[in-house]
Amino acid sequence: MRAFLKDNGLSVGFGLLFLATLVGQAISGHGSVNHDQLLHHGDPISLGHYVSSALFWADVMENWQSEYLQFTLYIFATIYLIQKGSNESKKPGDAGRESDEEQLVGAHAQADSPRWAQLGDLRTTIYSNSLLLVMTSIWIASWLAQSITGRIAYNADQLGHQSAPVSWLSYITTADFWNRTLQNWQSEFLAVGSMVILSVYLRQRGSPESKPVGAAHGATATEG
Amino acid sequence: MRGTRTMFIIYLAGIAGGLTYAIGVGLVGH
Numbered sequence: 726m727r728a729f730l731k732d733n734g735l736s737v738g739f740g741l742l743f744l745a746t747l748v749g750q751a752i753s754g755h756g757s758v759n760h761d762q763l764l765h766h767g768d769p770i771s772l773g774h775y776v777s778s779a780l781f782w783a784d785v786m787e788n789w790q791s792e793y794l795q796f797t798l799y800i801f802a803t804i805y806l807i808q809k810g811s812n813e814s815k816k817p818g819d820a821g822r823e824s825d826e827e828q829l830v831g832a833h834a835q836a837d838s839p840r841w842a843q844l845g846d847l848r849t850t851i852y853s854n855s856l857l858l859v860m861t862s863i864w865i866a867s868w869l870a871q872s873i874t875g876r877i878a879y880n881a882d883q884l885g886h887q888s889a890p891v892s893w894l895s896y897i898t899t900a901d902f903w904n905r906t907l908q909n910w911q912s913e914f915l916a917v918g919s920m921v922i923l924s925v926y927l928r929q930r931g932s933p934e935s936k937p938v939g940a941a942h943g944a945t946a947t948e949g
Numbered sequence: 950m951r952g953t954r955t956m957f958i959i960y961l962a963g964i965a966g967g968l969t970y971a972i973g974v975g976l977v978g979h
Contacts, residue, residue, distance in 0.1 A: 729951050732950065732951050732952065732953060733953055736953075736960065737956065740959070740960070740963075777974060778974065779974050779975055779978070782970070782971040782974050782975065785967070785971065786971050789967075859961075866972075867971075869972065870968055870971040870972045873971075873972055873975030873976060874971055874972075874974055874975040876975070877975055877978050
């Protein structure tokens with residue numbers, strides 16, 4: 726168990742943080758919804774009802790999709806774009822998909838390379854893009870889930886105010902859908918841009934997200 | 950690498966489960 730935690734501290738730690746904050750979101754979201762119910766002279770709903778409602782899941786999904794979009798775009802953009810001096814970037818001149826030799830695929834694979842990296846056929850092409858493929862799929866699926874659950878929550882509000890419910894196609898053109906979407910995207914893009922440019926001049930000793938403290942500001946992609 | 954593959958599978962399964970449940974909730978119209 727100790728060896729397991731030592732080897733997997735990051736994934737275990739963030740997994741537990743995720744679960745704890747999801748529970749926190751459920752409890753506070755439930756309180757917020759019932760406060761609103763009281764204001765509108767409605768009946769309070771149970772916590773169980775709330776966590777299985779579109780209201781809760783629309784909030785969860787709108788945050789998921791923006792996070793996965795952030796990482797998806799970052800993985801893609803860093804193939805081709807460079808930020809001189811940033812640890813988050815490849816070195817100037819390394820932009821692009823790089824050679825098979827550099828990427829250790831096909832004939833250049835090593836004995837311990839993953840099997841699909843060694844094959845040199847379509848499977849190698851798929852495996853070469855598997856991280857971006859999976860992250861993109863999760864982004865699309867969570868954005869779709871946001872739109873489907875967001876529509877139900879939106880329609881509940883519409884009905885509560887004697888207005889007509891909308892179809893899914895109508896919902897994805899509403900200000901509600903785009904407000905939920907863009908308010909999350911803007912913060913993600915700012916955070917990524919900040920991380921890229923702040924890491925040129927600022928340091929965190931011991932973190933692989935930072936250059937070594939004594940590395941020159943102009944040094945790009947130096948492992949911490 | 951002890952347990953690392955297990956963590957990989959737990960994450961993927963958890964994400965897939967969450968997405969499926971959310972889409973289900975939206976489709977059922979709860």
